[in-house]
Amino acid sequence: MHIDMADVTGARLPLFLLFLSFVVTFLLTRLITRLIRAGRGPFKDNVRGGVHIHHAVPGIIATVGGAFVSVAVDGASPGAEISAVLIGIGTSLVLDEFALILHLEDVYWTREGQLSVQVVSLTIAALGLSVLGINPLQQDDDDTVSLGPVVLSVNLPITVVALLLCVAKGKYSTAAIGAFIAPVAWVGAIRLARPRSRWARKRYSPEKLASASERAKKFDARYGSWGLDVEDLVAGRPTGTDRAVTGPDQDTA
Structure with a gap:
């Protein structure tokens, strides 16, 4: 793993701009939506012809537009930087309404709606690590040259399978961290699934499902209450304050 801070404002400038625009857009979006909810400020819901146009709609437009620009300029400046900002803004708007x-x-x-905050948080973490140059597929310069390709060819399929198992088991946070720290994904794949995940519903016997529920409880x-407090701080307390945490979006390795 190699981190070169000079590259953050050099070759990886578009990635840095994407990261920055993503974070700023998310914070501004949450601020504006909370002001609308509280009835403060000049902002109102975007309603046209009786239809509430959610901000995921302009987000999709910005993301698609940014992707087209990125392909058209083929990495040339300033098109690459412009497309990065468009994609950062667009994906932030879309993921803010992921739920x-x-x-x-x-x-x-609602409490279910805070899944969006979790997805955005994981995306910010992944983008931040990428901006710093942390690449889970990159081999260090001082690694053994002869063994590097062999280790990568064996390790990568195992990690990919482990990541897919984590997702199937409802362990989204574990999967996001495991993409950069492989042993986390391996442990998450082996341990019991979240009780409401598709994996648990389809594959677990009543006894094993009860064991998974007890462990999740x-x-x-x-840890669940602390996580909910942070989400309430970022996203605003949801309607219907049920603090139970039983969904597949709260995971444990």
Whole structure:
């Protein structure tokens, strides 16, 4: 793993701009939506012809536009930087309403809606690590040259399978961290799934499902409340303050 801070404002400038625009857009979006919810300031819901146009719509437009620009300029400046900003803004707007898209209903201010905050947080973490030059597929210069390709060819398929298992087991945070720290994904893949995950529902016997529920309950009792407090601080307290944490979006390795 190699981190070169000089590259952050050099070859990786578009990636840095994407990261910055993503974070700033998310913070501004949450600020504006919370002001709208509180009835403060000049902002209002974007309603046209009786239809509430969610900000995921302009987000999709910006993301697609940025992708087209990126392909058209083929990495040339300033097109690369412009496309990076467009993609950062667009993906931030889309992921801020990830839960709404997933449920196909307006769950923005519900507990289910805070899945969007978790997805955005994981994306920010992954982008931040990428900006710093942390590449899970990159081999260090001082690694053994003869063994490097062999280790990578064996390690990569195992890690990919482990990541897919973590996602199937409802361990999204573990999967995001495991993409950069492989042993985290391996441990998450081996351990019990979240009780409401697709993996648990399809594959676990009643006894094993009860064991998974008990383990999740203990984990949530210790860490779940803290996570919910942070999410409430960032996203705003949801409507219907049920503090139970039983969904697949709160995970343990």
